[in-house]
Amino acid sequence: MEKSDAIRRAMRQTAQYELPSGFTPRLMTRVRERKRRRETFETLAYLSGGVACFAALIAGGIGAWTKYLESKPLAELSPEMPSMPELRIPDMGAAFTEQNQIWLSMTAAIVVLSVCDILLRRKLRDSNTGK
Amino acid sequence: MQTEEILLIKRIVAGDTESFAALADRYSRSVYSLTARIAGSAEDAEELTQDTFLKAFDSLGRFDGRSAFATWLYRIACNTALSHVRRKRRPACPIDERRIAALPDDEAERLEDIVDRESKLEALGRAVELLEPEERALVTLFYYDDRTISECASVMELTEGNVKVRLHRIRKKLYLLVNELIDGKE
Numbered sequence: 001m002e003k004s005d006a007i008r009r010a011m012r013q014t015a016q017y018e019l020p021s022g023f024t025p026r027l028m029t030r031v032r033e034r035k036r037r038r039e040t041f042e043t044l045a046y047l048s049g050g051v052a053c054f055a056a057l058i059a060g061g062i063g064a065w066t067k068y069l070e071s072k073p074l075a076e077l078s079p080e081m082p083s084m085p086e087l088r089i090p091d092m093g094a095a096f097t098e099q100n101q102i103w104l105s106m107t108a109a110i111v112v113l114s115v116c117d118i119l120l121r122r123k124l125r126d127s128n129t130g131k
Numbered sequence: 132m133q134t135e136e137i138l139l140i141k142r143i144v145a146g147d148t149e150s151f152a153a154l155a156d157r158y159s160r161s162v163y164s165l166t167a168r169i170a171g172s173a174e175d176a177e178e179l180t181q182d183t184f185l186k187a188f189d190s191l192g193r194f195d196g197r198s199a200f201a202t203w204l205y206r207i208a209c210n211t212a213l214s215h216v217r218r219k220r221r222p223a224c225p226i227d228e229r230r231i232a233a234l235p236d237d238e239a240e241r242l243e244d245i246v247d248r249e250s251k252l253e254a255l256g257r258a259v260e261l262l263e264p265e266e267r268a269l270v271t272l273f274y275y276d277d278r279t280i281s282e283c284a285s286v287m288e289l290t291e292g293n294v295k296v297r298l299h300r301i302r303k304k305l306y307l308l309v310n311e312l313i314d315g316k317e
Contacts, residue, residue: 007305008274010255017167020177024155027181031188035148038189127190 067098136200144192155184158201161276162208168271169212169264179215183208198285205286209268216264234303251313258308266301273298 079091142150162183167176186207194203259270265287272278272286273294284291 010252011259011275013252014256017164017173019160019163023159024152027155027184028152031151034185
């Protein structure tokens with residue numbers, strides 16, 4: 001495509017924009033500040049993530065303790081030893097229901113985390129092009 | 132240049148923040164000129180240029196090198212300046228779209244003759260300032276910065292065909308605007 005010389009000349013004739021002096025030092029001050037803030041945020045995010053995981057682990061442990069060990073003796077959860085020669089399937093009905101609740105809550109947590117992951121990736125991708 | 136630049140970017144991503152000053156020194160003038168022409172204001176241009184470089188700094192780790200660094204940086208500059216102009220809502224260009232469509236293609240090619248014959252470069256310069264921000268961005272990249280159609284397409288996130296169509300339409304619009312400005316003066 002042929003370039004119009006008139007448009008080029010007209011644009012060069014209009015006021016030229018001169019970069020103010022000391023631009024790079026001013027920019028670098030902001031860049032250093034930005035980097036410091038980003039590092040602080042990352043440290044806090046990792047720290048709070050670690051604390052949250054540890055707290056979840058402790059809470060899970062306490063929950064399991066109160067639910068399985070305090071309210072029900074271990075012997076209750078164990079299947080009865082079949083008396084020979086009669087073979088019976090142990091009754092695990094109550095334990096299955098409780099296990100299902102745990103699996104369901106874990107599945108829900110995984111779904112929520114996946115949605116957050118997709119949203120974060122989309123936000124990062126948009127910020128990559130400055131949108 | 133490309134290899135040296137990629138090495139510089141890798142150093143910055145690895146944590147050598149001070150090397151970013153070299154990139155800023157290399158591109159700040161052209162980014163400033165581009166944002167000033169899109170925003171139409173030197174006052175806003177420094178802030179927009181700083182925002183552009185800060186966004187580039189934040190996203191440098193995700194720069195994949197598929198396009199040149201300059202193209203990638205100009206894309207960020209264009210998006211930043213255009214968002215700023217849209218927020219400010221400058222008055223729209225006073226040319227009716229139907230008049231642009233009705234103007235024959237070869238008539239617009241006379242723009243060069245009018246300007247040469249009547250020494251109306253100043254009117255053409257003012258007409259460029261009256262264009263829409265996206266059009267000013269394209270005119271600046273193509274005519275002022277001497278970028279190729281392919282580079283313009285990459286910066287503006289358009290196809291090459293689309294860039295050609297838009298540039299043709301801009302020439303028609305400038306022809307009408309220059310005539311209007313000259314008639315208004317006389």
